[in-house]
Amino acid sequence: MSRLRVPSAPRPLVCRWDLDKTYLQSEFDSLRQLLRTAFERAEDKVDVPGVAELIKAIKKAAVRHGRTALVYFISASPPQIGKAIREKLVLDGIPYDGIVFKDQLAHLKRGKLRNLREHVGFKLVELLRGRVDAPAGARELLFGDDWESDSLIYSLYADVLAGRLDVDRLVPILRRIGVDARLIDQVVALVATAGRQDAVERIFINLERRTPTGTFRLFGARVVPTFNYFQTAVVLAADGHLDVEDVAAVARTLLDRSGYTGRRLENSLGDLVRRTVVSLAAAERIGAALRVAGVLPTDTPARSRWRRMVDAFRRYRGRRRARRAAAPAPRRAALDYDAILDRLRPTGREPSVEGRPT
Amino acid sequence: MPIIAIDAMGGDHAPGEIVKGVARASLETDIDCLLVGDERRIQEVLETVPYNPEHISIVDCRDAIGMDEDPHEAVKNRRDASLLVATRAVAEGRANAMVSAGNTGACVLACARDFRLLKGIRRAALASVYPRHTEYTGQDPLALVLDVGATIRCEAEELVQFALMGSAYARRISKVPSPRVALLNMGVEASKGGETLVAAHRRLRRMPALNFVGNVEGNDLARGGADVIVCEGLLGNVVLKLVEGIAEVFTDVASAAARRRLTWRIGLALLARGIERLRELTDYTQYGGAPILGFENLFIKCHGRSNARAVANAVKVAAKAVRDRVPAEIAEAVASLR
Known part of the structure; x- marks a missing residue:
């Protein structure tokens, strides 16, 4: 006698977002810009094109499919500018579930000036704290940018959480990076309580500085550098976190408000396939739906029969090649962080994985 | 776009x-x-x-x-x-x-x-750019020469068309309102160069829409008297390769001299900034390429x-x-x- 299988409740999804350069187009290349950012009003702050729509889409898709999606922000900005940021999130209609700021004043009081610029320890602690408070079994998506060391921080977090990187190996890495000893102690304590689960599915890096994508190969397929939030939405749709209508919503925002064209979006889609972030089959499926939705151009000029045959063959060959490019296979071992730091860290300085740390 | x-x-x-x-x-x-x-x-x-x-x-x-x-x-x-x-x-x-x-x-x-x-x-023309002396600030340091090899031998009608094509291109791309167009010839006189060039000269002189400045000789090329130089493909190709060859020989000679004598090395070092500026002025990479018109x-x-x-x-x-x-x-x- 067969037994009815009761579908288990979908695992909650936790999305953790960096703020500056990931959500906000913050400018702090110079001291003047830094000061301006600090005193900026909410209505003067500018969000990265498509990001607000994407966060709303994640929430909407979760509601549509009867699952929970939680959105948290982790910012290395001081809490003193928190009011303006919270107001900005309200202005943008972002449904978020928590926000954390870095208490820079405390570091100043302690005379730990180095900690003002060092974010690895701070973010790792906050990520682990967030994990302790997260719903049991939650999957995680992490969003950062290529200004700070987000790909490194998030990868450390993912590997620690999955149990691939134990404390004995983590501590020397953090020491090498120059993380404050007190923060290392906190990390060690939190690792013990955070539990073990391979929870981090994807780490998205917004290529605000246009860092060469090859740089991120070191971090494996889990880290996905994207050039715009349309690309991020496409990857999320391919992974099943969004529906095509959500991708279309993000695309429409870019078309209507940020001067994008259908061709720019189509090229973005092609780039994901070439980088084997999304399989050709998934890209074709999403692309076809977006064409029907009027987001991608449909007016391809007529080609010869021979050319169409050649293109069809190439698509077939591409599909075969790209089968291995779908969702990242589960990692069995942690990344080689020593190799990553050897390659990316100038001697005696904090690692600046994608550029100088802020 | x-x-x-x-x-x-x-x-x-x-x-x-x-x-x-x-x-x-x-x-x-x-x-x-x-x-x-x-x-x-x-x-x-x-x-x-x-x-x-x-x-x-x-x-x-x-x-x-x-x-x-x-x-x-x-x-x-x-x-x-x-x-x-x-x-x-x-x-x-x-x-x-x-x-x-x-x-x-x-x-x-x-x-x-x-x-x-x-x-x-009637015929397409391959154009190229070459460095020339500038007469005023902001003047394009590179002039256009066409044809440099697409059409080996030309008739007068074709040279006239090349002049019109080169002028239109320079007007748009080099932002010269009325580009000076010249025929490359073996003398400045209108009667020089044989039947084809004489006929082309006559026709170009009669065209008010074109700023035709007459014939120029090889030694005038680099002086900057014209923005567009018109010639047959064979001649244009020889000119282009000659300019490139001279530049390469000049560089080779200077390098060899610098290796041979200390005083020349010092001299070159003193001139380094000037040479670099000259190189920047005549750098073809700033132009990118030349058109096939x-x-x-x-x-x-x-x-x-x-x-x-x-x-x-x-x-x-x-x-x-x-x-x-x-x-x-x-x-x-x-x-x-x-």
């Missing part, structure tokens, strides 16, 4: 420098670039440099025409070579203009095969040794020529002849 097709596999440093040039253009401009070539190799290069994928699409093709291949044979038999796939993309309307640093003969033949000549144009579609031919900067600038020049409707302007100028 215009779409520019780029032959990623053509050139001495292809695909590396070509792809880097396109990556650079994608960051600096809104021009849409259609890279044609081996997708895997193109992607490998792209992943090492900053780029904006929103402005780059790739047409995958594995074949490429080598720099030393026989152009006729290659264009006839290598249908799926990147150069020919790119010219077809332009001819079919998938791109508005094209850029290549590949085999020059093959480029001209590919244009002749896939593009249509503008109405009234006379077709309905525009083709910018880059130097075979082009680096990323030259390719990026060639893409910009191509886009500018499309935006400024250079082929249409040439067609109008030629129509006024009839």
